[in-house]
Amino acid sequence: MSSFDRVLVVDWSANATPKLGADSIWIGSAGAGAVPPQNIPTRRACMDVLRTEIAAACAAGQRMLVAFDIGFGFPRGFAAHLTGRAEALAVWDWLAERIKDDARNANNRFEVAAQINRLFPGTGPFWGRPNGHDLPDLPAKGTAREGHGLAELRDTEALCAGAHPMWKLYTTGSVGSQSLLGQAHLAALRAEFGDALSVWPMERREAPVVLVETYLSLIDPAVKQAQAGYACKDAAQVDLLARAFAKADMVQLMDVSAAPETLREEGWILGAGHAAHLLEVLEPAPLTPPRLRNDCFAMPQGVDWVPVDEALSRLRAALHPLTAEENVAVSQAGGRILSQDLVARRANPPAANSAVDGYGFAQTSLQGGGPYTLPLVAGRAAAGQPFEGAVSHGYTIRILTGAILPEGVDTVVLEEDCASDGARVAFDGPIKPRINTRKAGEDVVAGTSFLPAGRRLTPADLALASALGVGRVKVHRHLRVGVLSTGDELLADPNSDAQPHQIFDANRPMLLEIARKWGHRPVDLGHMPDDPERIAAALDNGARECDVILTSGGASAGDEDHVSHLLREKGNLSSWRIALKPGRPLALALWQGVPVLGLPGNPVAAFVCTLIFGRPALSLMAGCGWQEPQGFLVAAAFAKTKKPGRREYLRARLDAEGRAEVFASEGSGRISGLSWAEGLVELPDGAATIQPGTMVRYVPLSSFGL
Incomplete structure (x- = not known):
């Protein structure tokens, strides 16, 4: 979009002594050879940096845009009265002959402003001075002016909310002081580089280097979001605005409808009236990933029992990330999932x-x-x-x-x-x-990718990103995981008095906590009795509030399995009969475009199915990729004979000798076995005879992210 190879944005300063940090000179860069924002203590040193940059760009055959946050012109009538020519560049030359600004920032701007005021009728137009400056022609307050005959603002400033008048020389927003000093320095720069440099919009000729006026507050919304990642607000402004100009449509930004005489005398702020475009190119609106296809969970005709590996493979092929991206400060990014590779803004170490x-x-x-x-x-x-x-x-x-x-x-x-x-x-x-x-960059070189998209950021990652000058990162929005329990037999409140035919809801608190541990945002959809209308209403609410819904109970084909009936009628249900113990049925459907995973009602089966199928599926939908658990072979501390046809998962933990022992009962109703276990022993699909000492695959719960 931009016709410039390199962009510099300069936050100028009228400080009377050398200064670093906030309210000093900052230079941001974008495009070819971009570096982190530079902080310069004096105007003289800043101009030396710019001369070097301009000379390098010219030597490399590059086009460069240099934007300053000073006024390039004054309101109509000023230039002609001061110089006899209605041209802003005539004022630049007039100031260059009179402004004195030494290597330590000591300058005579107030004296020159007083001299200018004496040339105009009445009092003013310039105002503002420190206590102790005895300058009768320079009023301390703007309200003391009268009769000078000039407008307060230029036409371009009317398009920039909060712009201060060019006549203000002192205290916050003293753009007049910055402009008097800046125009004098830029006049010298024009004289030095001649035809290699042009000033927009006063000069409409092609040149390798173009100087423009800008207004740093054009992108304030983006600066407010990103400021925490920079040394100060000024650093954020120059860096972000340089990046915006590098991506912006310069034809659009430079298409100004003001009269040519206005542009020659008053100048124009590049980007005035186009803040929305600058914000858009700087941070495009997040794209919402597409919904899943309505038939994404359909199994081929004739398929009955599905082996675990085939079910996992089909599930993986059916899913894709569902969450949009957000731009967050690194300090707030712990546990978030990167949506883009991170690129080092500076080397580590930055210098030898x-x-x-x-x-x-x-x-x-x-x-x-x-x-x-x-x-x-x-x-x-x-x-x-x-x-x-x-x-x-x-x-x-x-x-x-x-x-x-x-x-x-x-x-x-x-x-x-x-x-x-x-x-x-x-x-x-x-x-x-x-x-x-x-050596400089012996750890990480500037400009290189150092963390990949899809990575969940760890505390160590935050340290690395901060060291490499990355203040903000693009991450996936938290996956919103709704959890719904159904069944007349369930009681949601564990403090209530249960009848013999009633049980307390164990699945919902378990599944909500699993979702939280996995870094998702759990959404409690509550418990619904076996009432199709109420279950449908809960699913409707889940479709509005969530990216994916987990249900437990009612997923089989019985008379009271209302979840499966509803999903079959309205949600493109595909009931997968998986060759798995515990937890054979797994209902997969879309409800108003939102994926629904119908888990078994038995807590042990719900737990195992969530780990085996829910973990990789939710991770992929969250943008973290397909997460497969890492297991390892250990000696068995138990004996078991297994028939062929189903894969089995036994609740297990390691004993003092590192052998896998399993829970005393394989009963799916023994919830205490979940609390006792520290992992699962996975037995293969085929027949197996296990004796103490036989090597078995043990998968710790930590490998499932728990």
Whole structure:
């Protein structure tokens, strides 16, 4: 979309002294050679950086857009009255001859503004000054102005909510001070680069480098969401706006209907009136994945009993991720599933540094095999406090762990291996080059993918992403898993008085907690009696609130199996008879487009079916991919003879000798066996005879994510 290879966005500053951090100069970049936001302490240093960038772009044959958050022009009438020409660039040249702005940010902007005010009738138009500045022609408050004859805002500023007037020189929003200083610096830049540089929209000629005015608050909604991932709001603004301009339709942004004379004198804010487009290209509206096909669960005609592996294979083929994506701060992303690969915004480490406390030098300055004595330079290099100068050949410097290697240093000797009198350092040899140092990017290189889509983020992943400058990540929205219990025999409240024919609902709290442990968002759809209308209403509610529904009970073909009847009539039911013990029936259907997994009513069977089929199915629908449990072979501590035809899962745990012992009873009603077990023993589909010592496959519950 963008016609520029590289985009820079500059958050300018009118500080009178060098400053870093919030409310200082920041440069964001996008496109070719993009780097994390740069913080520059002075305007002079900022212009040096821009000169280097512009020269590099020209040498590489690239087109570059450089956007500044200063006003490029003043309201109509100002330029002509000041310079005799109704052109903003004439004001730039006028200011370049009078503005003084030294290498430490000391400047005369208030004096120049007072000089300008004297040339206009009445009082003003500029206003605002620090206490102690005795400038009678520059009022301290805007309300003290009168009769200067100029509008407060330019035409373009009327399209930008919250824009401050160009006449304001002091306190928050002092765009006037920024503009007076900025226009003077940009005039010098124009003179230096000549035809290689043009100013939009005052000059409509093609040039490799185009300077534009912008307004950082155009993308405030995106900045508010992303700010937590940046050093400060300013850093977020320049980075995000640079990325937006790099993706935006520049023909659309530069198609301005204002009169040519207005554009020549007042200029125009690039993006004014197009904030929605910038936000859209910066963060496109999340795409909602398609629903499952109505016939996705249908089994081929004539299929009766389905082996476990075939059932899993068919289920996997029928499903796809169901959740849209969200953009969240890394600090809030623990346990979330990446929807896109993560790419390093900076290297780790970002620069070559010392791995130890010691003394650094150039290895080539050592002659022979040692011992060596090198003179010690004044100062030191520490983490967060880099040495500003260069270390001369044949000299050494005190350096601490994590400190960036100063220019002239490529090797570090451990402090414990050195002797020093404060002026010299002595150590033995021989010394290998680059010992005790870390190369820039030796862990991760900037621009490389370091975590794949589909990964569930761990605490260690958050540390890695933060170290690599990734403040926000795109993740799948939590899969909303509804859980519905049915049956007249069930009581939802464990505190109620149960009759002999009634049992307490064990499945719903179990399934809700399983969904939570798996990182999904459980939705309690409650318990419904064997009433088709009430069950249908609960399923309707689940279709509105959930991405997938788990039901337990009523999934077979009996008179009171209302779930299966309803799903068959209205939900494209496919009842899979799986060759599995426990838990043969598995009802699969769509209710108003939402997948429904009908689990057996028996808690043990419901538990096993949820682990074997629910875990991989829900993981895939959540965007995490098909999750298969990892088991391993151990010796059996039990004996069992198994008939062919069904795969069996026994509740089990490891004894003190590492052998698999199984629960005393295989009865599906023995819920205590679920609490006792720490895993499952999986017995194959065919016949088997197990004796103590026979190797069996043991799958710990932790492998199922529990």
